[in-house]
Amino acid sequence: MSNTSLTRRGLLKSSAVAGAGLAVPTIFTASSASAFTNEPTGGSVTLGFNVPQSGPYADEGADELRAYELAVEHLNGGGDGGMINTFSSKTLDGTGILGKKVEYVTGDTQTKSDAARASAKSMIEKDGAIMITGGSSSGVAVAVQALCQEAGVIFMAGLTHSNDTTGKDKKANGFRHFFNSYMSGAALAPILQANYGSDRKAYHLTADYNWGYTTEEAVRTSTEAVGWETVAAVKTPLTQTDFSSYIAPVLQTDADVLVLNHYGGNMVNSLTNAVQFGLRDKLVNGKNFEIVVPLYSRLMARGAGANVKGIFGSTNWHWSLQDEGSQAFVRSFGTKYGFPPSQAAHTCYVQALLYADAVNRAGSFNPCAVGEALEGFEFDGMGNGPTLYRAEDHQCFKDVLVVKGKENPTSEFDLLEIVEITPVSQVTYDASIFGGELGACNPGA
Amino acid sequence: MEAIILQILNGLDKGSAYALIALGLTLIFGTLGVVNFAHGALFMIGAFCAVILQRLLSLSHQVVDETRTDFLGNPLKVDVPYVYDWFGEAAGQAIINWSVPLAIVFSIPVMVAAGFAMERGLIKYFYKRPHADQILVTFGLAIVLQEIIKYFFGANPIPTPAPPAFTGSFDFGALIGLENIIYPYWRLVYFLFSMAIITAVFGFLQFTTFGMVVRAGMADRETVGLLGINIDKRFTIMFGLAAAVAGLAGVMYAPINSPNYHMGMDFLVLSFVVVVVGGMGSLPGAVLAGFLLGILESFASLPQVIDIIPGINQIIIYLVAIVILLTRPRGLMGRKGVMEE
Numbered sequence: 078m079s080n081t082s083l084t085r086r087g088l089l090k091s092s093a094v095a096g097a098g099l100a101v102p103t104i105f106t107a108s109s110a111s112a113f114t115n116e117p118t119g120g121s122v123t124l125g126f127n128v129p130q131s132g133p134y135a136d137e138g139a140d141e142l143r144a145y146e147l148a149v150e151h152l153n154g155g156g157d158g159g160m161i162n163t164f165s166s167k168t169l170d171g172t173g174i175l176g177k178k179v180e181y182v183t184g185d186t187q188t189k190s191d192a193a194r195a196s197a198k199s200m201i202e203k204d205g206a207i208m209i210t211g212g213s214s215s216g217v218a219v220a221v222q223a224l225c226q227e228a229g230v231i232f233m234a235g236l237t238h239s240n241d242t243t244g245k246d247k248k249a250n251g252f253r254h255f256f257n258s259y260m261s262g263a264a265l266a267p268i269l270q271a272n273y274g275s276d277r278k279a280y281h282l283t284a285d286y287n288w289g290y291t292t293e294e295a296v297r298t299s300t301e302a303v304g305w306e307t308v309a310a311v312k313t314p315l316t317q318t319d320f321s322s323y324i325a326p327v328l329q330t331d332a333d334v335l336v337l338n339h340y341g342g343n344m345v346n347s348l349t350n351a352v353q354f355g356l357r358d359k360l361v362n363g364k365n366f367e368i369v370v371p372l373y374s375r376l377m378a379r380g381a382g383a384n385v386k387g388i389f390g391s392t393n394w395h396w397s398l399q400d401e402g403s404q405a406f407v408r409s410f411g412t413k414y415g416f417p418p419s420q421a422a423h424t425c426y427v428q429a430l431l432y433a434d435a436v437n438r439a440g441s442f443n444p445c446a447v448g449e450a451l452e453g454f455e456f457d458g459m460g461n462g463p464t465l466y467r468a469e470d471h472q473c474f475k476d477v478l479v480v481k482g483k484e485n486p487t488s489e490f491d492l493l494e495i496v497e498i499t500p501v502s503q504v505t506y507d508a509s510i511f512g513g514e515l516g517a518c519n520p521g522a
Numbered sequence: 523m524e525a526i527i528l529q530i531l532n533g534l535d536k537g538s539a540y541a542l543i544a545l546g547l548t549l550i551f552g553t554l555g556v557v558n559f560a561h562g563a564l565f566m567i568g569a570f571c572a573v574i575l576q577r578l579l580s581l582s583h584q585v586v587d588e589t590r591t592d593f594l595g596n597p598l599k600v601d602v603p604y605v606y607d608w609f610g611e612a613a614g615q616a617i618i619n620w621s622v623p624l625a626i627v628f629s630i631p632v633m634v635a636a637g638f639a640m641e642r643g644l645i646k647y648f649y650k651r652p653h654a655d656q657i658l659v660t661f662g663l664a665i666v667l668q669e670i671i672k673y674f675f676g677a678n679p680i681p682t683p684a685p686p687a688f689t690g691s692f693d694f695g696a697l698i699g700l701e702n703i704i705y706p707y708w709r710l711v712y713f714l715f716s717m718a719i720i721t722a723v724f725g726f727l728q729f730t731t732f733g734m735v736v737r738a739g740m741a742d743r744e745t746v747g748l749l750g751i752n753i754d755k756r757f758t759i760m761f762g763l764a765a766a767v768a769g770l771a772g773v774m775y776a777p778i779n780s781p782n783y784h785m786g787m788d789f790l791v792l793s794f795v796v797v798v799v800g801g802m803g804s805l806p807g808a809v810l811a812g813f814l815l816g817i818l819e820s821f822a823s824l825p826q827v828i829d830i831i832p833g834i835n836q837i838i839i840y841l842v843a844i845v846i847l848l849t850r851p852r853g854l855m856g857r858k859g860v861m862e863e
Contacts, residue, residue: 133784135677285836311825314836318779318788319536321709322823325528328702345679346779353706353778355691380780382681396593407593417593487590487598 113443114229114521115205122177122442124149124429125206127197127221128235130185133342134213137376137421141211141235142183143414144422148429151409152179159409160430163402163458168437175436186212190220197221201228207442208233210428213421215239215288222251229521231444233428236393236421238340238372240291243472244511249518250444252451252471254431255424258288259506261371261391262295264477264499266303268389273334273367275304280332282323282347284339285312292338296371300336308332313343320347324354333361336369344370345380352384373480376419378492385482385492392478394423394460395495403460417490427459431466445518462501469508471515477504524695524702529820531694535709535778537816538716539565542771543789544796544808545723546764552740552803553757556645557653559660562790563667564765567636568772569781570671571629572682576621579605620685622777629769637765641758664786672783679780684708688777708777715774719767720809726763727805736760740803795843801856811854815839 117123126145129138151159154171161169173179182204184196193212200206209225210233212218218237225232226248234242234253238261243253269277279300283293289312297307308330313323324347327335335356337347351357351368359366373390396407396417406426410418418426431451439446452468461475480493543565550558582601590598605614617624644663648656683689688707695703727733739746739753746753772781779785796815800807821827822838834841846853 131672133677133782135672309825311828316788318785321532321536322529322820325532325820326525326823326825328528328704329525342679342782342784349681349780350778353689353691353708355704355706358690359704376678380679380681380782382683382780384681411594488592490593 112520112522113445115201115207117177117205117207117442120177121180122174123204123206124179124181124432125184125197125200125204125209126181126211126425127184127186127193127200127209128211128425129188129213129217130183132186132188134188137213137236137374137419138186138211140376140419140422141213141425144410144418144426145181145211145429147410147413148426149179149181152430152433156413157405157409160402160406160426160459163405164430164434165457166434166438168434169430174433175440175442179433182206186214186217186221188214188217190216193217193221194224197224198228201225201230206230208432208444208447210432211235211425212237215242216286218242218251218253219246219287222246222248226250226516226519229444229519231432231447233432235425235428238292239288240295240511241287241513243470244291245513247470247472247513247515249448249471249515252428252431252448252466252473254428254466254473256391256393256475256477256504257472258292258295258371259511260477260504261292262297262299263504263506264391264479264497265296265369265371265389266299267499267503268479268497269300269305269334269369270303272389274364276362277305277334277364277367278308278330278332278362279305279334279336279369280308280327280330281310281336281338282320283310283312284315284343286315288340289338292371293336296336296338296369305334313339313347315343317343318346320350321354323347324351324356327351327356328354328359331362333364334367334369336371338371340372340374341377342380344372344374344377348381348384348388357387373493374420375490375492376421378482379489386484388482389496390480390482390493392480392493393420395420395478395480395493396423396490397495398460398478400460400462402458406460423460430459431456443520445520448518462498465501467508469515470511470513472508474501474505476501524700525824527694527698527700528703528705529824530817531703531705531709533817533820534813535713535816536819537813538713539771539775539789539812540793540796540816541809541812542716542719543768543793544800544812545720545805546768546771547793547797548800548803548805548808549723549760549764549767551797552805553736553760554641554645554649556649557656557660558645559657559790560640560664560667561660561764561768562786562788562793563664564633564636564640564768564786565772565775565789566668566671566781566783566786568629568633568769569682569776569785570675570772571632571769572622572625572773572776573675573680573781575625575628576618576682579603579618579621579624619683622682622684622773625773625776626770629773630766633766633769634762636769637762638758640765641761645761646758664790668783668786675783677783679782681780682776684711684777712774712778716771719770723763723767724805732756732759792839795839797853799843799846799853801853803857804853804855807853807855814854815842818842 128141150156186193197209208231212235215237218234222232232251283289339347370390373392378385435447435450439450454466457463464475477499479497481496483494582603584599587598587600592598691704691706694705796811800811822835
């Protein structure tokens with residue numbers, strides 16, 4: 078028999094706690110019957126695919142969505158199974174996730190943080206999505222990751238390359254398969270040194286936002302470590318379309334390399350303008366002037382046309398890889414859609430499968446159990462060789478591809494050629510260098 | 523010195539685009555009194571005329587090349603343009619390579635028709651409505667047009683190169699005894715082309731009877747109407763002309779930056795600033811302000827300038843607009859009284 082007594086202080090404390098609980102939006106609370114947010118109760122489970130369906134990255138978003146639809150088809154036992162057949166973990170058997178049929182809802186990030194958060198919130202709150210995945214921008218990834226952390230669902234990032242996503246802005250509920258700026262720099266520098274030498278003067282044009290800063294820093298640090306000098310680093314507005322007034326001053330310096338820390342339309346325009354101004358035909362310090370694009374995307378490279386020829390960059394994955402996993406994915410995707418998948422499609426497809434497998438291994442949809450299953454998970458057969466989901470920052474560590482614009486493409490998809498597969502050991506770094514704290518996992522209950 | 527000359531050159535080609543778009547905007551505002559936020563979309567449609575013609579000329583049939591394979595390991599299907607079959611490979615490729623200049627001819631009727639359709643189909647119903655309504659409806663129209671383009675052409679930029687004879691750059695510095703002033707051929711072509719268009723529009727308005735009536739209508743619409751002249755019909759034609767000017771600016775801009783569905787919006791706000799700085803309704807003002815702001819923007823992008831005033835490259839045009847609106851609300855060459863009430 079317990080002895081209970083009601084005191085004024087106790088009543089005030091209880092009221093305050095109850096009041097605070099009621100004040101929290103419903104999205105951040107689970108029903109009393111559930112152990113975690115959106116616990117699936119029926120025969121199906123809903124995943125939320127949050128991709129840019131409008132705005133400048135809509136084509137990349139469309140490719141992500143294709144990949145997710147393919148992943149759902151494979152998880153539910155349809156098609157040829159794709160990478161499920163090559164994945165080193167064997168928990169996926171075509172019966173959905175934990176025996177529940179996989180369904181999905183989609184949201185449009187518009188590549189805007191507020192819109193992406195709104196669509197993710199809607200999918201969690203109204204559609205009961207148990208996991209949110211996708212996106213094509215680091216700003217969006219960081220924003221949605223924070224929302225998922227608060228809401229108590231897992232976030233499997235899509236295409237996001239900034240160090241911050243699994244650096245200073247990392248969260249316990251967020252996981253990234255895609256590589257990052259640091260890895261691009263670390264993979265590129267030795268190749269640039271081998272091809273262009275150690276005595277080089279680099280001029281950086283950097284998109285004026287978070288991803289641009291981290292990419293510039295990564296490439297600067299790694300190229301300076303091999304002897305290059307950074308002559309100047311100029312920030313360019315994200316909305317800039319004509320880069321001529323930024324490229325012309327390069328001609329007035331003794332720089333012999335131009336590094337374009339640009340992505341998407343910025344990259345297409347700045348590269349096109351640089352080539353128009355004859356930079357690639359120029360001889361400076363007795364050497365050929367060179368251009369480097371740290372992050373390549375095949376979809377974007379198409380926009381730059383022949384201007385990408387011979388230009389080095391890095392990429393997370395490429396359809397021409399010959400490993401069993403990549404071939405299986407290219408076959409599935411190519412047969413269904415008629416063209417090879419992009420790196421964005423690949424990372425999204427892999428993330429969907431990795432989540433499903435983690436749930437199966439954990440035996441639960443509880444985000445904390447899933448997170449635990451993903452942390453420190455080592456796998457293979459997904460197109461990048463042996464890969465580790467590092468527990469300390471939820472960043473995947475795998476080989477990185479250094480690519481070059483192809484001189485003689487055979488089709489509109491055959492734009493890049495793999496120059497080197499940089500081993501994972503060369504791009505691995507200490508988890509603490511970018512700061513941030515994972516914090517505690519939030520199941521939302 | 524070289525840096526200054528190079529930035530002036532950059533400013534001139536950038537200013538060419540601003541001037542051409544602002545010229546059309548001013549024509550429409552001056553004649554119809556409409557603030558047309560869909561004008562940037564006309565520039566974008568012009569650029570896509572170049573894309574469309576390039577694709578039409580590149581229409582192909584497929585030939586299977588048994589010696590090569592595609593990404594799935596099947597025999598490679600190679601696209602062979604029909605123009606290769608009709609004119610031979612060399613001549614056919616030359617035709618495709620010259621698709622941008624050829625698109626000038628293609629785009630004029632397309633843009634005039636688009637202008638007529640826009641004016642007769644929608645904008646004429648807003649003549650007597652407040653400017654806020656006009657801005658809302660034309661802005662909405664611009665979004666609809668860009669979404670239509672995105673639906674058919676995707677969101678990514680589409681490379682539309684200049685003819686091989688005009689790709690690359692030349693040493694402008696060598697012409698004036700200086701070094702390191704490299705300038706792309708096509709940008710020079712763009713500047714000369716825009717000067718020709720601007721001259722033609724001014725000549726048309728200045729030296730033809732039609733132009734004289736339009737100018738009279740811009741000055742006093744009611745009086746011209748009282749003389750029995752159907753000024754509305756002429757103004758509709760001017761809308762078509764303004765659309766054609768924007769379209770031509772877009773066609774020729776395609777090799778400078780690969781066209782994408784959003785390019786009209788990228789230029790629209792800047793072009794409105796150009797119109798305001800030049801003076802609402804002033805055609806010479808629009809041209810002057812276009813070049814002036816283009817050059818200022820280029821100078822503000824110099825690293826030495828950014829080092830002194832960080833971020834100046836992003837705000838210079840708006841800063842100038844604020845100063846002009848505060849000190850001379852009618853703009854550089856605006857009529858006394860306009861915007862000054």
